[in-house]
Amino acid sequence: MNAVIEFHGVTRRDGDVVRLDALDLRVSEGEVLALLGHNGAGKTTTMKLILGLLSPSAGELSVLGGAPDGAHAETLRRRLGYLPENVSFYEQLSGREVLDFFARLKRVDRRQVADLLEQVGLGAAAKRRVKTYSKGMRQRLGLAQALLGEPRLLLLDEPTTGLDPAATRDFYETVRSLRERGCTVLLSSHVLPGVEPYIDRALILGGGRRLALGSLETLRAEAALPMTIRARGRLEGADWQRPWNDTRIQARPLNGHEVSLSVPADAKLAVLRHLSTHPGVEDIELLPPTLEHLYTHFSAGLAPVQGEVR
Numbered sequence: 001m002n003a004v005i006e007f008h009g010v011t012r013r014d015g016d017v018v019r020l021d022a023l024d025l026r027v028s029e030g031e032v033l034a035l036l037g038h039n040g041a042g043k044t045t046t047m048k049l050i051l052g053l054l055s056p057s058a059g060e061l062s063v064l065g066g067a068p069d070g071a072h073a074e075t076l077r078r079r080l081g082y083l084p085e086n087v088s089f090y091e092q093l094s095g096r097e098v099l100d101f102f103a104r105l106k107r108v109d110r111r112q113v114a115d116l117l118e119q120v121g122l123g124a125a126a127k128r129r130v131k132t133y134s135k136g137m138r139q140r141l142g143l144a145q146a147l148l149g150e151p152r153l154l155l156l157d158e159p160t161t162g163l164d165p166a167a168t169r170d171f172y173e174t175v176r177s178l179r180e181r182g183c184t185v186l187l188s189s190h191v192l193p194g195v196e197p198y199i200d201r202a203l204i205l206g207g208g209r210r211l212a213l214g215s216l217e218t219l220r221a222e223a224a225l226p227m228t229i230r231a232r233g234r235l236e237g238a239d240w241q242r243p244w245n246d247t248r249i250q251a252r253p254l255n256g257h258e259v260s261l262s263v264p265a266d267a268k269l270a271v272l273r274h275l276s277t278h279p280g281v282e283d284i285e286l287l288p289p290t291l292e293h294l295y296t297h298f299s300a301g302l303a304p305v306q307g308e309v310r
Contacts, residue, residue: 087142108149233282
């Protein structure tokens, strides 16, 4: 797959403060990458570098085939969509007028405005002034603005802020549709359970450094965290700590009908064989480490940094 974003040893310094430290990263066409980290980790700095709002202090950066802070910048911005964490629009304009303004600014076909407003659920509110919009409606308008011109690269910073569960689900279905059309998506979010089903890889940053990068399967193998196995059925009276020869296996009865076991990956088959022969077990559920577990593991020991620059 063609590379859409390439970082080669990219460092960004502000005085004596290192915001990003020798980052290597390659993001391919049609990939959805989650950018994760505490405040101060380097997420916003990474996005600003891709947008061309900041320049690297060292290293090389290419976005859609060129340096985002050079002569390539104007072409890049017509092929790129960006949704910041906190959206702000001219409040006296209607939703339709806002999108029409940005379409002219981006030099894209203004006829797509009505379709985009319908797509994000604002068709009925298109003629209302933005000052009457709720936070969630403004976030939807921001998403529509980011989708103008069918961008090849979409940057989303906390995109589901203010959205209700139904709107959040619709948003991620939009991300899935964009990915299928070849759009590359880079998104930053603290709502990890919502992100997990839709991403191809995750980049975890801490203190400006890359802590981990890979698919969920890759990160699970690298972290080597135990998985959870839950058994349900007629389980009263069983001593669930006794059957195991492996002291790493920890059992926790939840009630008389369910037990939760923390199991290392290499002991999974042995546990499943035992559970499958137990006369009281009626159902078995396997729960691998989630993205939230992996994030906590790789970020262990890093304290959140307060402040605006991230």
